[in-house]
Amino acid sequence: MSPTIIDAMRSGGLFRTLQPRRYGGSEAGVTEFFDSQIEIAAADMSTGWLFGVMGVLAFHLALFPAEAQSDVWDANPDALMASSYMQTGKAIAVAGGYELSGRWRFASGADYADWFMLGARVERDGVTEPVIFLVPRDDVTILPTWRAAGLRGTGSQDLAIERCFVPAHRIHGIKERFLGMSPGLEVNRGPLYRIPLPQMLLRVVSVPAIGALRSGLTALIDHNAIRTDIAGQRVAANPEVQFTVGDVAADVDAMLAVLHHGVGQLSAAAAEGRDLPLQTRMILRLQASRTADRCCHLMHRIFVAAGASGLTSDAPFGRLLADIQASRQHAANQFQPFAQSLGASLLGVETEDSLL
Structure with missing residues (x-):
């Protein structure tokens, strides 16, 4: 991604959409956040991706202890963060915190990040559990490994750390997050x-596909408005093309409706101070994780309907298609385990699931 684009997004306050107001952030609603991500992704999916996966980390930092938030935002309220939640780090307890080492993959926006959130497992109270570490850029080596076929502008590089010290207040446990006991909630109410x-x-890793698909649909309509086939017939009059355009348009609208309904449920429950039932959270999770796969199939149909003239690099x-397919490869968009977990729960089979 061009630094000009990153600087424009930063100066425009886009990365601070979910930042707490006490640090000058917008603390905006999640519907506004995801609608913005769709609009940006419709212009360029890599940019929309970075807006989401980097912007959501302001939300996550708000759940860390207040001291960790101050470490980042007192010095620079516009600080950018990148993450890799993969539990590939090794952490050893030392006086006052942990010694962290490891290598992580797919840290989108790494080249522009001031801080990183990285996954590892630690032993606390005799139990080994996954946690997220907050680490400054100076302690991280960025490895230029991102040579992808799609989402090329995200710069989702590998990261490496060799024995850096992380104070105890710069970790956030997945268990305490699941239980709604994140320490940041004491100050961010x-x-x-x-x-x-x-x-x-x-x-944030599925919604950009909706924006890209919408852009593809608009491009297909424009592309076929005056195009003729090899027989000299108007492509716009082709029943298969008409069916594709109508079917995709309806599905884009349906996915937006599902997104807004789900986000509305989450926001209403949070505003009322209640937890949604776990099965409801499972349904909402599955609806989100299926989005990229659905968009991938629909974009392939658009690609076919564009014909041979759609192969040009100007189109x-x-x-x-490559960008949406790349998003489909993300671990969070592999929806099958989430469907299985929901099915098991509905069938009365007990499962342990904290990714809710």
């Missing part, structure tokens, strides 16, 4: 931060 973090994380169809 707005209902926004009562929304379960996984529901946010799942959507957006190949790029959009």
Whole structure:
């Protein structure tokens, strides 16, 4: 991604959409956040992706202890963060905190990040549990490994750390997050931060596909408006093309409705100070994680309907298909385990599931 784009997004306050007001952030509603992400992704999916996966980390930092928030935002309220929640780090307890080492993959926006959130497992109270560490850029080596076929502008590089010290207040446990006991809630009391973090994380990697698909549909309509086939017939009069355009348009609208309904449920429950039932959270999770797969199939149909003339590099169809397919590869968009977990719960089979 061009630094000009990152600087424009930063100076425009986009990355501070979910930042607490006490640090000058917007503390905006999640509907506004995801609608913004769709609009940006419709212009360029990599940019929309970075807006989401970096912008949501302001939400996550708000759940860390207040001291960790001060470490980042007292010095620079516009600080950018990147993350890799993969539990590939190794942490050893030392006086006052932990010694962290490891290598992580897919840290989108790494080249522009001031801080990183990285996953590891630690032993606390005799139990080994997954946690997220907050680490400054100076302690992290960024490895230029991102050579992808799609979402090329996200710069989702590998990261490496060799024995850096992380004070105890710069960790956030997944268990305490699941139980709604995040220490940051003591200072950030707005209902926004009562929304379960996984529901946010799942959507920031699936919602951009809706924006890209919408862009593909608009491009297909424009592309076929005056195009004729090899027989000299108007492509716009082709029943298959008409069916594709109508079917995709309806599905885009349906996905937006599902997104807004789900986000509305999450926001209402947070505002009322209640937890949604676990099965409801499972349904909302599955709805989010299926989005990229659905968009991938629909974008492929658009690609086919664009015909041979859509293969030119001047046309957006190949790029959009590659970008959406790349998002489909994200671990959070592998929806099958989430469907299985929901099915098991509905069938009365007990499962342990904290990614809710």
